[in-house]
Amino acid sequence: MRLVQLSRHNIAFPSPEGALREPNGLLALGGDLNPARLLMAYQRGIFPWFSPGDPILWWSPDPRAVLIPEEFHLSRSMKRFHAKSPYKVTINHAFGQVLEGCAADRDEGTWITRDINVAYHRLHELGHAHSIEVWREGELVGGMYGVSQGTLFCGESMFSRAVNASKTALLVFCQEFAQRGGKLLDCQVLNEHTASLGAVEITRRHYLDQLDNLRLQKLPHNFWVPRTLFLPQM
Numbered sequence: 734m735r736l737v738q739l740s741r742h743n744i745a746f747p748s749p750e751g752a753l754r755e756p757n758g759l760l761a762l763g764g765d766l767n768p769a770r771l772l773m774a775y776q777r778g779i780f781p782w783f784s785p786g787d788p789i790l791w792w793s794p795d796p797r798a799v800l801i802p803e804e805f806h807l808s809r810s811m812k813r814f815h816a817k818s819p820y821k822v823t824i825n826h827a828f829g830q831v832l833e834g835c836a837a838d839r840d841e842g843t844w845i846t847r848d849i850n851v852a853y854h855r856l857h858e859l860g861h862a863h864s865i866e867v868w869r870e871g872e873l874v875g876g877m878y879g880v881s882q883g884t885l886f887c888g889e890s891m892f893s894r895a896v897n898a899s900k901t902a903l904l905v906f907c908q909e910f911a912q913r914g915g916k917l918l919d920c921q922v923l924n925e926h927t928a929s930l931g932a933v934e935i936t937r938r939h940y941l942d943q944l945d946n947l948r949l950q951k952l953p954h955n956f957w958v959p960r961t962l963f964l965p966q967m
Contacts, residue, residue, distance in 0.1 A: 739764030795937035
């Protein structure tokens with residue numbers, strides 16, 4: 734297996750099954766971040782992830798981390814907190830601010846470069862990328878964003894500036910997503926945080942089979958309309 738160099742003139746990708754097992758399913762490099770290529774990537778279970786100054790790198794991990802929305806793990810402490818939550822949660826109210834929050838709140842640095850920012854803004858404008866925002870007294874304190882593929886949501890990043898803010902974003906989104914017909918969240922690569930929230934690993938083949946099915950299913954037409962999902966309980 735070898736790393737494939739993509740052309741800027743052809744948006745086709747090699748089979749994800751050809752990705753290198755180490756590191757984490759690296760498949761290809763190069764190409765660009767135009768909407769057509771990005772959508773082609775997500776439809777094939779591939780996503781971009783690279784550091785500033787590096788070429789564009791494309792990944793398809795095996796195993797793949799996923800979260801079934803009904804199986805979000807609500808700890809006792811989080812359940813108590815959420816019962817008296819001070820937060821308001823919205824959807825698609827502040828995509829740009831969420832992107833900026835995800836880029837800024839990283840001790841290890843960020844992969845959300847200016848090019849990534851521009852690319853996902855374009856996907857948002859085209860109705861494919863979406864954000865969930867967490868507010869406290871009018872201030873954005875957390876959130877997450879990702880790309881929709883029918884009844885599958887590909888989570889890209891989240892951030893938190895207040896206790897349990899990102900967990901609240903994921904919890905409320907999972908509840909709404911499941912209630913409206915959503916089936917699966919893609920978490921890409923399992924880590925300690927996502928595992929604690931209920932994410933598990935499945936084979937890449939299983940993920941691709943589910944993706945092929947779920948991306949053709951539809952959520953209600955108004956699911957991604959900007960609106961409030963949750964109001965403070967205090």
